[in-house]
Amino acid sequence: MPRQLPSSFFSKCGSIQYTLEANLSRPKRLTSKAKARFTFMHKTDLNSDPVLMAPQHSIIDRKMKLFNSGTVGMDVKIERTGFHQGEGIQVVASIQNKSSRDVKPKYCLYSKHSFFAAGKRKVETNEILKEVGEVIPPSADQTVTRSFTVPPDTSASILNCDILRVEYRLKVYLDVKYAFDPELTFPIVILPATAVSEEGNPTCQSEEDSSCDTQTPPPASET
Structure with a gap:
């Protein structure tokens, strides 16, 4: 076939x-x-695909305004891009809280389904899982490692179809009261769990x- x-x-x-x-x-x-x-x-052979095995790394810094002061930043790394159903994803985030308020790291894995027909596109997003980390106090720097498992019943990614795409994103963000939350988003490719x-x-x-x-x-x- x-x-x-x-x-x-x-x-x-x-x-x-x-x-x-x-x-x-x-x-x-x-x-x-x-x-x-x-x-x-x-x-798809995960080990032979350099795109799926490529690590991901992104940085964000944001200056606080209004009811807050100082800056908040994070440096986030993920070991690779492709993961099997039921496999764990490890996220390492170096967080710099130089603001006057507590911050809390949060994680959200969500799906993005795109349907194309008659020159139009319909997009549907759904949260798959959410994780919440420990509070980081003002004027503190911490490196936080978080692991969570891709649910085994999650559909595999579909990236090779012209009329339907199934994609996944991992959002890592900092919950800061009375401020816009700094966030980073990473593409995730989900593969079947077994041969x-x-x-x-x-x-x-x-x-x-x-x-x-x-x-x-x-x-x-x-x-």
């Missing part, structure tokens, strides 16, 4: 699905037909099987 095909995906706004059809023709007998849907996952198999799970056995009439799939994107 071609490796460039996007992975199977289902959501309320659209889906990518695959169907295998087979016809059996025999002399002087009616042609038998069978149809089955199956799940396909695009194969990918192209074997599918059929939902019905044949066109004559009555169960096929009850297997109504969600709206499908053409692939």
Whole structure:
């Protein structure tokens, strides 16, 4: 099966699905037909892809105003860009709180689903998990390491489809009272948890099987 095909995906706004059809023709007998849907996952080798293995690093500094004074900054590092379902992501943040208020590091992993049709784009974002760190007092510098696990049921990223994209972002930010929160955002690519198999799970056995009439799939994107 071609490796460039996007992975199977289902959501309320659209889906990518695959169907295998087979016809059996025999002399002087009616042609038998069978149809089955199956799940396909695009194969990606994490260790051989330099983009997925590339570490990420970003810095932000912000001057406080109004009900606060001083500056707040952070230097954030992530070991790489690609992670498997169920794998842990470790975030190392060096935080400089030179303001007059407490700050609290927070983390949010969220999905971004983009659907393209008729020259228009619809974007849907959803939070997957949130983490909150310990308070850092005024005039303090701390290096904070935080690890959290990508939920195993998170859909794999889809970046090779023209009509549907599934992307992920990790937002690291500082919660500062009465101020705009300094934040950094990192792209995250989520891969299947284990070795990918192209074997599918059929939902019905044949066109004559009555169960096929009850297997109504969600709206499908053409692939």
